[in-house]
Amino acid sequence: MATLIAMTLGIGAFPARAAHASAADADASPALVPAPARLQLARGSFTVSAGTPLLAEGEAARAEALRFAALLTRTGTLALKLSSTPASAGAITFALDDALPGQSPERYRLRIDAEGVRLVAADARGLHYGAVTLWQLLTADTSANGAARSLPALVIDDAPRFGWRGLMLDSARHFQGIDEIKSLLDAMALHKLNTFHWHLTDDQGWRIEIRKYPKLTEVGGCRLPAGDGAVDPASGQPRRYCGHYTQEQIREVVAYAAQRHITVVPEIDVPGHATAAIAAYPALGVVDTPLAPTTEWGVFPNLFNVEEATFRFLEDVLAEVVELFPGRYVHVGGDEAIKDQWQASARVQQRMRELGAADEMAMQSQLIRRLEKFLSARDRRLIGWDEILEGGLAPQATVMSWRGIDGGLQAARMGHDVVMAPSSEVYLDYLQTDSPNEPPGRPGAMTLRRVYEFEPVPAALEDAYRPHILGVQANVWTEHMRSYARVEHAVFPRIAAVAETGWSPAARRDYGDFLARLPAQLRRYRALGIGYARTPFEVRFDVRHDAAAGRATVALGNALDYPDIRYTLDGRDPGPQSPAYRQPLALTPPALLKAAVFADGQALAPPSALALEPASTWTRSDETLQSCSNRLVLRLEDDGPAEGERAVYDVDIFDPCWRWKAAPLQGVTRVRVRAGRIPYYFRLAHDEPHRRFAPARSPHGEMDLHTGACDGPRLTSVPLPAAPGADGFVVLDAEFPAQAADADLCIRFTGDTRPRMWVLDQVTLRAPQGR
Ligand code: ACM
Numbered sequence: 001m002a003t004l005i006a007m008t009l010g011i012g013a014f015p016a017r018a019a020h021a022s023a024a025d026a027d028a029s030p031a032l033v034p035a036p037a038r039l040q041l042a043r044g045s046f047t048v049s050a051g052t053p054l055l056a057e058g059e060a061a062r063a064e065a066l067r068f069a070a071l072l073t074r075t076g077t078l079a080l081k082l083s084s085t086p087a088s089a090g091a092i093t094f095a096l097d098d099a100l101p102g103q104s105p106e107r108y109r110l111r112i113d114a115e116g117v118r119l120v121a122a123d124a125r126g127l128h129y130g131a132v133t134l135w136q137l138l139t140a141d142t143s144a145n146g147a148a149r150s151l152p153a154l155v156i157d158d159a160p161r162f163g164w165r166g167l168m169l170d171s172a173r174h175f176q177g178i179d180e181i182k183s184l185l186d187a188m189a190l191h192k193l194n195t196f197h198w199h200l201t202d203d204q205g206w207r208i209e210i211r212k213y214p215k216l217t218e219v220g221g222c223r224l225p226a227g228d229g230a231v232d233p234a235s236g237q238p239r240r241y242c243g244h245y246t247q248e249q250i251r252e253v254v255a256y257a258a259q260r261h262i263t264v265v266p267e268i269d270v271p272g273h274a275t276a277a278i279a280a281y282p283a284l285g286v287v288d289t290p291l292a293p294t295t296e297w298g299v300f301p302n303l304f305n306v307e308e309a310t311f312r313f314l315e316d317v318l319a320e321v322v323e324l325f326p327g328r329y330v331h332v333g334g335d336e337a338i339k340d341q342w343q344a345s346a347r348v349q350q351r352m353r354e355l356g357a358a359d360e361m362a363m364q365s366q367l368i369r370r371l372e373k374f375l376s377a378r379d380r381r382l383i384g385w386d387e388i389l390e391g392g393l394a395p396q397a398t399v400m401s402w403r404g405i406d407g408g409l410q411a412a413r414m415g416h417d418v419v420m421a422p423s424s425e426v427y428l429d430y431l432q433t434d435s436p437n438e439p440p441g442r443p444g445a446m447t448l449r450r451v452y453e454f455e456p457v458p459a460a461l462e463d464a465y466r467p468h469i470l471g472v473q474a475n476v477w478t479e480h481m482r483s484y485a486r487v488e489h490a491v492f493p494r495i496a497a498v499a500e501t502g503w504s505p506a507a508r509r510d511y512g513d514f515l516a517r518l519p520a521q522l523r524r525y526r527a528l529g530i531g532y533a534r535t536p537f538e539v540r541f542d543v544r545h546d547a548a549a550g551r552a553t554v555a556l557g558n559a560l561d562y563p564d565i566r567y568t569l570d571g572r573d574p575g576p577q578s579p580a581y582r583q584p585l586a587l588t589p590p591a592l593l594k595a596a597v598f599a600d601g602q603a604l605a606p607p608s609a610l611a612l613e614p615a616s617t618w619t620r621s622d623e624t625l626q627s628c629s630n631r632l633v634l635r636l637e638d639d640g641p642a643e644g645e646r647a648v649y650d651v652d653i654f655d656p657c658w659r660w661k662a663a664p665l666q667g668v669t670r671v672r673v674r675a676g677r678i679p680y681y682f683r684l685a686h687d688e689p690h691r692r693f694a695p696a697r698s699p700h701g702e703m704d705l706h707t708g709a710c711d712g713p714r715l716t717s718v719p720l721p722a723a724p725g726a727d728g729f730v731v732l733d734a735e736f737p738a739q740a741a742d743a744d745l746c747i748r749f750t751g752d753t754r755p756r757m758w759v760l761d762q763v764t765l766r767a768p769q770g771r
Contacts, residue, residue: 201268
């Protein structure tokens with residue numbers, strides 16, 4: 001047996017690898033994500049080859065060993081066979097042992113020495129996590145696929161920091177197929193996540209079959225996409241967007257998750273986010289106006305009413321839900337239920353008096369308490385968004401803190417359990433870099449670093465209450481994710497950061513070390529076909545134009561500061577031997593610069609290209625401009641075409657105005673703007689008054705240009721057409737006297753943003769000499 005080196009790779013040892021470890025020392029400290037609680041390297045090694053027997057002691061161990069072998073096959077690592085010959089030397093053995101030291105039911109010990117590999121756990125969960133660790137050890141270098149590989153001798157004693165390591169997926173705004181859900185569950189399991197929170201109902205769709213109320217999915221399961229997306233151009237007929245999960249499919253997902261030691265927590269959102277349900281059964285609503293599942297995003301006023309029949313309806317729904325989902329928790333939402341309808345309704349006010357609810361918050365609290373009682377009687381625990389604190393928390397409720405951490409802090413101090421999921425730290429619908437290549441979503445970068453550095457246990461929380469923090473969860477809201485590819489872009493690699501927060505001891509977490517382990521994780525993603533976001537790994541170009549000299553200075557960087565950037569100027573893709581970037585490049589247009597980030601000799605993303613033309617100095621696209629007032633900037637896509645690429649625009653939906661800071665205006669007499677038009681598909685409840693637009697002064701409004709302050713005197717104005725051209729765009733030319741100096745340039749479209757708004761795509765400055 002190899003001797004253990006008396007060295008524990010704790011926080012002291014890992015940072016030595018820093019962000020820029022080479023392949024050579026990857027052997028010394030394996031690139032495991034999440035980092036294990038305790039890893040001791042030893043002297044010696046063990047070689048795993050296709051001939052290495054895989055042994056399992058007992059039925060549970062056999063199931064885990066089989067899944068492990070299947071995973072190795074899936075990533076093309078090695079084909080291992082489960083052997084029935086007992087206890088041979090030189091084998092990989094999976095075994096259960098409930099005497100394994102430790103408290104956590106998820107713990108495991110992985111020992112590798114010259115004799116073989118032995119994975120022991122207290123139950124099947126630990127075997128699964130240990131198997132993931134072993135798979136990661138075997139896939140640190142995917143270039144050796146198919147070949148025997150040497151594993152360092154070591155002992156890993158591992159267990160998670162938190163019992164709730166979650167990911168929420170919104171299947172209401174956009175719908176994902178069963179295979180996509182399974183694919184996400186597979187990936188969650190490989191990050192040692194154990195809770196899948198499934199957001200199944202919302203204003204835009206009801207996605208879970210409820211046998212007693214078939215219209216929930218028949219009516220509530222379909223919406224119309226916004227704008228032109230609502231009509232089939234060939235037939236002129238409505239093009240409905242539909243989807244729901246049958247109970248059979250849900251059982252299949254729950255079982256699939258359970259095999260991977262993931263519990264599914266269903267969410268039925270009450271009393272708000274209820275438009276789709278009320279559209280299906282109008283008697284559930286407060287107002288008489290007929291509703292349809294909404295085509296828009298945002299916060300809607302439609303609440304369930306507070307009649308006894310509605311409470312019964314919700315209980316009926318939960319009765320079917322608890323039959324489908326055997327996990328302990330049922331999520332009942334509670335978020336963003338603005339109370340305008342309850343306040344305005346004489347009937348709701350009368351019911352509140354009957355029920356003794358002093359105000360609308362107390363009414364919501366009564367509803368939640370009632371549902372909690374119903375769930376408790378079925379041995380389930382209620383969990384809700386932090387708004388369930390308002391009006392008084394139900395006695396046993398668990399709080400999911402999303403509006404920051406304060407709700408979680410308050411609930412923990414009241415002795416309630418808490419899951420931390422603050423929108424400011426772990427919401428994955430926010431874009432992850434400032435790259436123009438980020439898909440639609442919410443700008444304001446939720447960087448990998450920001451996600452990684454979130455600490456779920458608030459520093460202010462007293463020791464006695466700390467055990468109430470059950471864990472951490474990342475949330476994926478899908479308003480802007482029309483496809484599963486977009487979900488994957490949002491989730492990976494940021495989920496690796498969340499996984500480490502949920503699993504690794506606080507003292508083991510180190511962002512620089514995490515970055516050093518990440519390239520190995522990306523190789524695993526590639527081997528698994530996971531479409532992780534390339535944007536954090538692309539090269540970004542900071543271009544400084546010197547208009548007078550006709551030159552540009554280009555600084556190369558990377559959102560994650562990986563230092564090994566290679567570039568070419570001859571049109572070829574850069575490789576690991578291409579020139580290394582050291583300092584800003586002085587380029588004279590025309591020039592084609594290509595660059596990529598390398599780690600361990602491999603590019604982390606396809607090369608980025610910068611084509612510098614003489615006109616580049618004078619042109620900007622919307623992603624490189626600023627908002628004039630920064631009220632609510634979104635990255636939105638066009639509503640067509642139905643299939644294929646759509647134009648994407650950065651637009652402040654509360655003030656459609658773009659600012660080019662220090663635009664090179666000296667001598668300029670003309671501006672050409674290419675603009676598109678998109679539907680305005682937002683309802684923002686009490687934020688609506690912030691929506692601001694300059695009134696149109698002509699039938700279709702105009703494009704106004706200003707220099708200096710955006711609200712200052714107008715430089716010029718151009719009338720807008722009734723509609724864009726067949727390609728979806730319009731080109732607008734504005735003329736004005738030659739400008740004496742460079743200045744900020746603001747471009748604003750007048751007219752109501754509803755139902756459609758003009759959006760800037762590109763702006764070009766032009767001088768009389770035709771530049
Ligand atoms: C939420 O983001 N509305 C929970």
